[in-house]
Amino acid sequence: xxxxKQNPHFILIGNxxxxxxxxxARELPFRNTKNPYNIWxxxxxxxxxxxAQGMQHYENFVARFPDVKTLANAHSDExxxxxxxxxxxxxxxxIHKASHQIMNDFGGVFPEKYEDILYLKGIGxxxxxxxxxxxxxxxxxxxxxNFYRVLSRIYADDFDISSxxxxxxxxxxxxxxxxxxxxxxxxxxxxxxGSEVCKPRNPLxxxxxxxxxxxxxxxxxxxxxxxxxxxxxxxxxxxxYYFVGFQEEFLIKQRGDDFIWKKLFEFxxxxxxxxxxxxxxxxxxxxxxxxxxxxxxxxxxxLSSKSQLDKFAFDNGFSIINKDNSQQKSFPKPLxxxxxxx
DNA sequence: AAACCGGGGCT
DNA sequence: AGCCCAGGTTT
Numbered sequence: 001x002x003x004x005k006q007n008p009h010f011i012l013i014g015n016x017x018x019x020x021x022x023x024x025a026r027e028l029p030f031r032n033t034k035n036p037y038n039i040w041x042x043x044x045x046x047x048x049x050x051x052a053q054g055m056q057h058y059e060n061f062v063a064r065f066p067d068v069k070t071l072a073n074a075h076s077d078e079x080x081x082x083x084x085x086x087x088x089x090x091x092x093x094x095i096h097k098a099s100h101q102i103m104n105d106f107g108g109v110f111p112e113k114y115e116d117i118l119y120l121k122g123i124g125x126x127x128x129x130x131x132x133x134x135x136x137x138x139x140x141x142x143x144x145x146n147f148y149r150v151l152s153r154i155y156a157d158d159f160d161i162s163s164x165x166x167x168x169x170x171x172x173x174x175x176x177x178x179x180x181x182x183x184x185x186x187x188x189x190x191x192x193x194g195s196e197v198c199k200p201r202n203p204l205x206x207x208x209x210x211x212x213x214x215x216x217x218x219x220x221x222x223x224x225x226x227x228x229x230x231x232x233x234x235x236x237x238x239x240x241y242y243f244v245g246f247q248e249e250f251l252i253k254q255r256g257d258d259f260i261w262k263k264l265f266e267f268x269x270x271x272x273x274x275x276x277x278x279x280x281x282x283x284x285x286x287x288x289x290x291x292x293x294x295x296x297x298x299x300x301x302x303l304s305s306k307s308q309l310d311k312f313a314f315d316n317g318f319s320i321i322n323k324d325n326s327q328q329k330s331f332p333k334p335l336x337x338x339x340x341x342x
Numbered sequence: 343a344a345a346c347c348g349g350g351g352c353t
Numbered sequence: 354a355g356c357c358c359a360g361g362t363t364t
Contacts, residue, residue: 046359052348053358087348090362121359144359164343191359200357201353232355233345260348289348333349 013154013210014177014186020209021189026051026196029059031188036110036135037068043127044091051195057086063249068108080263080330089262089330094122112136119214124168133183141174141188143167146194152226153198156215162230236293241335242279244301244318246309251318252329260289265329267298268318275301275312287334296334 025031028051030042041062045054061082064253065071071079076096083092098120102110111117112135118128125143132138141147148161151170159166178186199203205217244251246266252265271279282300286293304310313320321329326339 043359046354048347048358048360049349050351050358085349086359087350090347091360094361122361130359142359145357146359188359195359228356230344262347291345291347334344 009213010173011179013213016209016213017189017193018179018182018186021185022194024192024196025188026192029055034135034184036112036131039131039134040110040123040127041065041095043045043130044095044122045086047091047127048088049086057082068099068102068110071096072103076263077330081328084131084330084336085333089264090257091122092254093257093263097121098123098144110135114138114140130187133187137181137183137184139175139178139180139183141171141178141183142190143170143174144191144194146191146198147174149200149226150190150194150198153203153216153222154210154214156219156221156225158225158227160229161226162228232291234291234293236295238295238297240269241296241298242269242271242275243267243282243298243338244271244275244303244309244312246303246306248307248323249309250323251309251313251321252321253318260292261332265321265331266335268316272316273302278302283338285334285338293294294334298338 004091019165028205030038033039042058045058045061064082065079076093079096083089086092096182101120102108112132114128114132117123117131117134118125123131127142129138129140129142132140133142147170148166149172151157152161155173157169159169161252197208204221205211205214205222208214208217211217214222214226245308253268253270255261255264255266257263277302279299281297283298285296285298287296288294303312309320312318323339323342326336331339
């Protein structure tokens with residue numbers, strides 16, 4: 001690995017990026033506050049999630065849960081409901097757990113120490129650094145995908161950014177680069193530069209404040225960086241569901257917190273043998289996740305009376321929900337689509 | 343250190 | 354069809 005500490009320009013680069021940010025910062029709702037609660041929520045929502053995709057969720061979430069206490073007092077099912085469609089549902093459950101940690105371990109006040117923030121569920125080094133720098137002025141770099149991409153291009157680093165060494169490497173580099181007393185703005189500058197200019201594809205190098213110092217650009221090799229060798233394995237999987245309904249009501253059950261779709265609601269995955277002969281395979285839905293290609297068989301069991309539905313639910317531990325109330329539960333996307341199409 | 347995890351948007 | 358995204362947790 002190269003040693004950039006001998007590069008006399010890295011402080012200059014940090015200042016160039018910060019100056020660019022002063023003139024080109026995106027106007028985002030959470031840029032108007034340094035309230036750690038709001039910054040925390042937005043950082044979690046925007047983990048692995050595009051700004052445009054998560055913006056409405058952020059607005060809805062902080063409107064319903066404006067502070068730690070409100071969040072801690074809510075039921076986890078309602079927190080999940082506000083997460084519907086975002087994916088990585090562990091994030092919602094962890095936010096809820098962390099709100100309890102803040103109430104119990106920090107007297108309901110969001111902690112200011114980096115180590116305390118890192119201790120909270122769902123907060124790793126990136127998020128702890130982001131909150132620390134933005135809300136509390138700590139001189140800590142928040143290393144995210146944008147950071148890797150921008151710096152790997154500037155220095156034409158050809159080592160794998162998904163390797164565990166990359167974090168330490170860029171953390172050390174960033175510490176030399178952050179303008180003093182401006183870590184929060186610098187970290188956000190890297191996010192904006194990475195998403196608006198130094199984009200994964202078709203970067204706008206003509207608008208880049210560090211174009212002259214970017215080795216990848218100067219050597220015409222922008223498209224070769226960052227180097228990422230990790231390949232995503234995609235597994236095919238078949239799921240069975242039985243839609244058991246009568247008139248406007250049907251059966252649901254809450255998932256466990258293992259596998260996918262943690263704590264979301266779904267249809268029965270199995271039914272007693274004597275009902276299977278009355279089920280028809282109504283629909284096959286294909287659903288792509290990042291790591292799994294799902295084939296979902298939705299079988300339908302039509303019952304002949306309300307009392308039959310009630311007995312079915314009681315005997316097998318299912319809950320009954322009315323189609324009109326299904327919006328109040330959080331279903332996986334393909335099941336939500338099925339319900340909407342009823 | 344490496345594997346795993348949802349969904350949407352983009353090319 | 355593959356890649357990416359304001360990463361964290363588990364093994």
